[in-house]
Amino acid sequence: MRALTVFISLILFLSGCVSEQNQTESDVLNYVDPFIGTGFHGHTFPGATTPFGMVQLSPDTHIMGWDASSGYHYEDSTIYGFSHTHLSGTGIGDLGDVLLLPYSNSDELKPVGLFDKKDETASPGYYKVRLKNLNVTAELTATKRVGFHQYTYDESNDRNVLLDLGHILQPNWGHKMIKNTIHQIDDKTFEGVQKTKGWAEDHLVAYRIEFSEEFERLKIYSEGEPSSETKLSGKDIKLHFRFPDNNKALLVKVALSVVDEEGATKNIQAELSGWDFAQTVRQAKAGWHDALQGITISTDDETVKTNFYTALYHSMMSPFIAQDVDGRYRGMDKTIRQAPEGFTNYTVFSLWDTFRAFHPLITIIRPEKAGEWAEALVQKYREGGLLPKWPLASNYTGTMVGYPATSVMADALAKGLVPNADLNVWKEAAITSATWQPEWFEKHKGTRAAEVMMKHIYYKEKYGFVPSDSITASVSYGVEMAYYDWCVAEIAKTAGDDKAADEFYKKSKYYENYFDATTGFMRGKNGDGSWRTPFNPKYSDHNHADYTEGNAYQWSYFAPHDTNGMVDLFGSKDAFESSLDSLFTTSSEILGENASADITGLIGQYAHGNEPSHHMAYLYNYTNAKWKTQKYLDHVLYDFYLPEPAGIIGNEDCGQMSAWYVLNAIGFYQVCPGDPTYTIGRPVVDKASVRVPGGSFEILAHNNSKENKYIDKVLLNGETLNEPFFSHEDLMKGGKLEFFMSAEH
Template sequence: MRVAISPVNWHGAQKNLEAEAMTYDFAKVKDQAEYAWAEKLSKVKVEGGTDAEKTNFYTGLYHMMIAPIEFYDVDGKYVDMLGTVRTLEKGDTPNYSIYSTWDTFRAVHPLWTIIDPKQATLYVKDLIRKSNDEFGMLPKWEGHGSETGTMIGYPSTAILGDAVTKGLVDAQTALDASVKSARYRPHDFPQINDGILTSLMAGQLNYHVKEQCVRAPNWNSVSYSLEFSFYDWTIAEMAKAAGDMHTYDEFKARSYNSLMHWDDSVGFFVPTELKDGDPCAFKYSTETFSPYKADPLYFTEGNAWQWQWAFMQDLDKLTEIMGGTSGLNEKLNNLFTADSDQGDQHQDMTGYIGQYIHGNEPSHHVIYLYQRTEEAYKTQEYLDQVYKTFYTPTPDGIIGNEDVGQMSAWYIMSALGFYQISPTDPTYTVGRPIFNKATIHIGSGLFTVIAENNSPENMYVKSVTINNKPLNTFNTFEHEEFKAGGELRFVMTGDKSQAMKANLAQ
């Protein structure tokens, strides 16, 4: 039996069947699929490591490549997010589906910009088309042609911003697609179902813009404020690239609104409420606030321990409010040694090391912040723990929800030895490579990651160079260093006293 599907109608399914499943030879179809996947997975070749680590790596690469999927018939027809049947012409950007952008902006899409910039660009152009030409605003969590409204903020802007700052798409076009999601004008979108629109353009946005905080009893209030502020920064960066300084100033200022939730007396981002005319008055006193409380009125799938790190748009400012370099160091240590069993639990709060939860996305960049402290070696220690504890080659081997490839993309990028803390800032922070050698196809050539003296015991990084040059401040390098013939070279050691220092800013 042969089966075909179509996003449009049965006529499309019939055409797809005739074009793509002409044979009843199951073995032949299986061989063709295996060949196609082998070609995709060959974009990165790793050497060294254990068989289990290689299985983890290539399974992860497979996971992060599954979606977004091409979603149209062989004749080019597809149904857009408003239910209109459209037809792709030759040379058009394909129509894609399954965008879990709140998850995937963090590592999936940044990883595509490294291993396949052309594919990364196609995804971004499709998102832009959905906003500018079809749906009217950027998708947040689109599945099979429909917006689900899942999660918070307008995270697609981080995907577009990252592509802009890496030179993949036109800044003005991306900016035009983004600002519509970030200005509270629900009456501008009569074409979008009210139930979906209230998620895409949540009332929390109105508070964020007018009051500079998102006060209780708004749902997920603190998380909304932090997310809005981060995405506003990504829009500001697009505006700067487009030369639109008016829009840059607007969104740059908004990107600091979430600081209204920072309470120095407790050292966390906290809920606010309207009190004596002040909409941003702290709801709890120093004595009654608990960072362990995972109340969905205030936080999305977590608590104040995890959400204190969501101010990714200005890491210098984050360091400042936490008490400088030593304060940041102390806050990180407190996070990783806090009681894992205390406080509320949520189904998405998994993969605990203290109150760090690797099983949910807002924590994924946190380990790399140790590269901004005097204890940079702890990046390697905690990465090693995460690799060994939360990634195993078994059916349940990935902690938490895979979230359309994000859990795997974190592992792939980290296993290669680096991570992008703030998508839209095209800067990578080094970590702890798993493999002795990794080769990435970059354009017409190869980019190589070498880890000398690498072994399970030699987890610490002694030194790193990028294209025969020293790293930048905080042990970082820029996206432009990924080029044919390039090399990221680590020298590893088992002696913690020899571990590379943080290269702190003066």
């Protein structure tokens, strides 16, 4: 009996070991590499954050140049310090608030850290680096609103920290410090407020800094001059703290607030009252582990697995919370507001990018979050008078084209994600933002936001198109506004206003005004109705052409709300297919001395590195050559997403590039947000399970391999899909989607 008991115990022990090993091997966090996208033009950062958290605590290695928009670039070997706010994957830089740098053995006036890549590691919720010349190892983690630092010094008698309040992330883009105020609470605690001006015209962040030990010496420099004040105001303030001889790690907590120091204090008390760094890391990782359960996949391809879970991770950086734990936040009108019950304010909506794949992905894996964000956009209309298109820190930046918030709103309504929406206000917000508002324009005249948020609408209403001799990027504005007007019509229809819906459905056909049947492209048109000349579809000028960040090839296929109507412009499905063939097979030469640097990831003139191309491969599903969708998706999925720093082929753009990969890796895409229909692609995973309210939606790809890139047939719950489309309702009910793959099309 004793022998049997020992045997059973041994079996249970070994089973436990195997179970633990399998759990470790299958842990999704093991497949997240935060360094992916930090090279080339990906513009991501590797530091510590939580899903949609206010704090993104990361090293600033570079403060000049486009490829350092996030503050970090993989090829750099210098660290200026660790700041608490960053943008993931944007084409413009900003933030970089409240920078700290630990140091020993350095000129205290300007310490700079040097590091080797072998001494740098990152994983979800955690970052670590050894600063070899400063003889210190820095580790970072975070809660939603608090950054947590741990510094381990080689020299126990030379423990210093620089707080650099003059730090600016992108001075070459006009990013500048407006004002700092800071005051000492005690020998371990400081509070203050920073105000900067840059991409965000008026950006405020308040903070509270707490050290785990009292400092023994403090040197302060204000505008480069020594100061003995402990309550300071100025632009360039630097504090150098020296701590007593000690072998222990020094800990620092920095809480942020979008309102004031009192808010920062409440945030730190609510989220990080203790000093357990390891426990905070575990909590951050647990948060990420839960967030990444929305879709789980199975594949023997380790590259696909790393690409997938890293992409899912990058899809949960923003929009991020811009509200204190007490519910206060700064509105678009710069007033301090108290959030009503159930409402959360968010910032960093890269809408022109993210309406295409990121927001549709979130409607699937985090539907409650998608509803929150749509309502947050409507609230910004209530506060500022217009829907934003790239809100940053309670600012209308006016960046990019049209009024894409209407897409997010229309999709949320179409999928039933905001059951308590005030539809009259939603309709009002959409219609107001899509029509000429002279009073709003006059009120904001002279600002960049006024010029780029309103003028194109004035011309659309005057001519029915945007004249190229009056507005730069006229074609991009025109074709995108046609889609957004369809979204407005859908919102108005849901609100029961058929008259307004009919008006905007008519405007949604205005994209036809840009189509030149003689060339087969969308072209710039002058105010007198003549085509703009000269014309070359491969020509690009980043700042002065008729196309935003692209050329005629990359902008002639955008009418997602009326794809069949666009096909008719070309004359037939075969003619449309031929035009698409030209897009994908012509030479990849881009003409023009000032061609946009965003045109990357080329297959012919298809440019996957920028968002206007992201739906184009799926247009073959509207022709008689649906297999070509699978052919080109296979190329993109395997060649343009790689598990390396340069592994994202263009700007990550707040989750859009990554969300595109997530959806396409499991085999489908939504061409037209607002129309809750998905179209079939080419899965690269063998199995996927999507967590939905109905349980799970299972995806199986039979005979899947790199060679078997084509689809023989597709079954939805055992029934053959005769056309490559299924509905959001089908997905949300749960069920099974089966792909049968083949090497032949």
